[in-house]
Amino acid sequence: MPSTRRLAAIMFTDLEGYTSLAHVDESGSLRVLEEQEKLIRPLLAAHSGKKIKSMGDGLLIEFPNALGAVKCAVQLQRTVHEHNAQEGARPLRMRVGIHVGDVERRGTDILGDAVNIASRIEPLAEPEGICLSFQVYDLVHNKLTDEFETIGPRHLKGVREAVEIYRVVFPWSRAAPRPEVPSLPRLAVLPLTNISPDPKDEYFADGLTEELISVLSQIEGIRVIARTSINQYRGTAKSVAQIGAELGVGSLLEGSVRISRDRLRVTLQLIDVSSQEHTWSNSFDRALTDVFDIQSDIAKHVAQVLRVTIPTRSLSHMASARTVDPQSFLHYLKGRRFLREVTVSALRDARSEFEKAISLDRLNAAAYTGLADAILADINWHTYPRAEGFRKSTALVTQALEIDPDLPESHATRGNLLTWGYDWQEAEREYRLAIALSPSCLSAHHRLSILLWWTGRTEQALREFAVTEEIDPLSAVILAHHTGLLADLGRLTEALALLARLKEVDPTGDLYDNVAFEIHCARGDAKGVRQSIENIEAREAHRPLDPATLEATERAIYRAIRGTLIGKKGAANRAIDLLKHLPPETAGAESLRAMMYASLGDLDECFWWLNLAVERHSLTDLNWVTAPRLERVRNDPRFERVLRKMNLPVTAAKT
DSSP states (O other), X not given: OOEEXXXXXEEEEEETTHHHHXXXXXXXXXXXXXXXXXXXXXXXXXXXXXXXXXXXXXXXXXXXSHHHHHHHHHHHHHHHHHHHHSTTOOOOOEEEEEEEEEEEEETTEEESHHHHHHHHHGGGSOTTEEEXXXXXXXXXXXXXXXXXXXXXXXXXXXXXXXXEXXXXXXXXXXXXXXXXXXXXXXXXXXXXXXXXXXXXXXXXXXXXXXXXXXXXXXXXXXXXXXXXXXXXXXXXXXXHHHHHHHHTOSEEEEEEEEEETTEEEEEEEEEETTTTEEEEEEEEEEEGGGHHHHHHHHHHHHHHHHTOBOOHHHHHHHHHOOOOOHHHHHHHHHHHHHHHHOSHHHHHHHHHHHHHHHHHOTTXXXXXXXXXXHHHHHHHTTOSOHXXXXXXXXHHHHHHHHHOTTOHHHHHHHHHHHHHTTOHHHHHHHHHHHHHHOTTOHHHHHHHHHHHHHTTOHHHHHHHHHHHHHHSTTOHHHHHHHHHHHHHTTOHHHHHHHHHHHHHHOTTSHHHHHHHHHHHHHHTOHHHHHHHHHHHHHHHHXXXXXXXXXXHHHHHHHHHHHHHHTTOOHHHHHHHHHHHHSOTTSTTHHHHHHHHHHHHTOHHHHHHHHHHHHHTTXXXXXXXXXXXXXXXXXXXXXXXXXXXXXXXXXXXXXX
């Protein structure tokens, strides 16, 4: 086959999240490609561009010169950005990479280094962004009014020398350029096996697993997987390679624990996932009072093997940590186990265990924070008086920090309490302090993500959610929050990609259908909305609730909200009847009432209850901030007054 060579500018494009979209919505993915073709065809004609071929959602395009390629790319991204801003539009999140050089034509295809390099540059661009090589930048920067900035030299696959890469600075990317996040070594602590004589000592193995995760999370330069993601591997028959692949980790720490009276034996092995070899192992046979020294020794050995650093402050904290009374420590571990069960009776037991721990050792700082966490969980379950609970929790955390100012969990809990008081700035400071003390502190990262969402910094919130998912990759709650925010922002391709992951993580849970419902609403997909409602109601039918409880009323409210969106008013009327019989002082009822009336379009009633919810500090539903279905509420001038009462910027709900 004859071939010819010539100088050309090469553009590669790619749609973010398209592959995942195709898996969950084939017809929708085809419409995305049609929309892309509709937008790009006239621009190619205007700038002498020629589409060489399509590769799924990606395009290979040739131009006779670099200037035409860049002009076309800039106009394309501006057109796409305007398209995405239109109400009801299906968002396109396109990346573009451009290089210039010799190409060889063979039939209808083109080959050569210019093609290869352009294909490597394209993934470096952010969604709705353009990256180009120095060769292109050098040819066009003084001929265009657009702003460019370097992102530094990059080593591209198949290219011997690093290539200096530039990006086009658009107005929507200037404020929050995508940071380059270094890839950190990742470690998972598998649930320790209980080999104690008494099977009831399982709680100690669970507790020590969580304690090890907490201590190892203080090491800089590694990402430690959270307990919620490793719990499913208790007693698993899965191989090291399979667990490593599912969690995305390079190392696993596994072992056993035996407790007998006042003696403790811990046996551990650190395993390299790629080679499946033990890189370190040890046994600790000591008195129970030495449990904190054992944790410190393990952290130091793991850091040494992984060649990372434990911060000086953390080393000092480990060295100076006082010995907690053994019985107090055991009650503390029991309290933490009950706290994880998240039922009303378990929370009551958790409070009891933490109170016993404090009574046995008044200087057990972690027990004070544990008791505060249990009370806060009780408030969320509407079983503890809200105002009294927050006052008591605040006093407990203050006491914990007086005993141990460097306890990360105490700072994270204090941040939660400060958000209740609408002190967002101080709460953020506490979360960031907790993260500084413990870089893999899950609760601080997750709550910081939500704080950034509430305060209108949605791009920062998305980046923080990404970090939170690194720590807890199998958490359905975190994935649901992240997906919900993307959907609210109209970034539906990305939202659908995460929704597919959510279904893998929680295939039988409520969260998938609830989040899918919100996405289908944002897309205007009536069929998808109805299917989600049918799935939710079928699941709820198998779990009947006492109609006198707030949980049953909450379920009825959300059923009514879903019903009003598809024209079913009967459910709304039944929900209003339930609300009338619910005591007005019931914690959380105000926000439910406000949401109900918002869905019915009765904004006067909505704002009456919304203001009462703010006064009682019970407005916690993130839907108020960004959900498209509540846009009418946010556009009402009264919503700005609600934001001011909560010390939130009036732009928070318009970002």
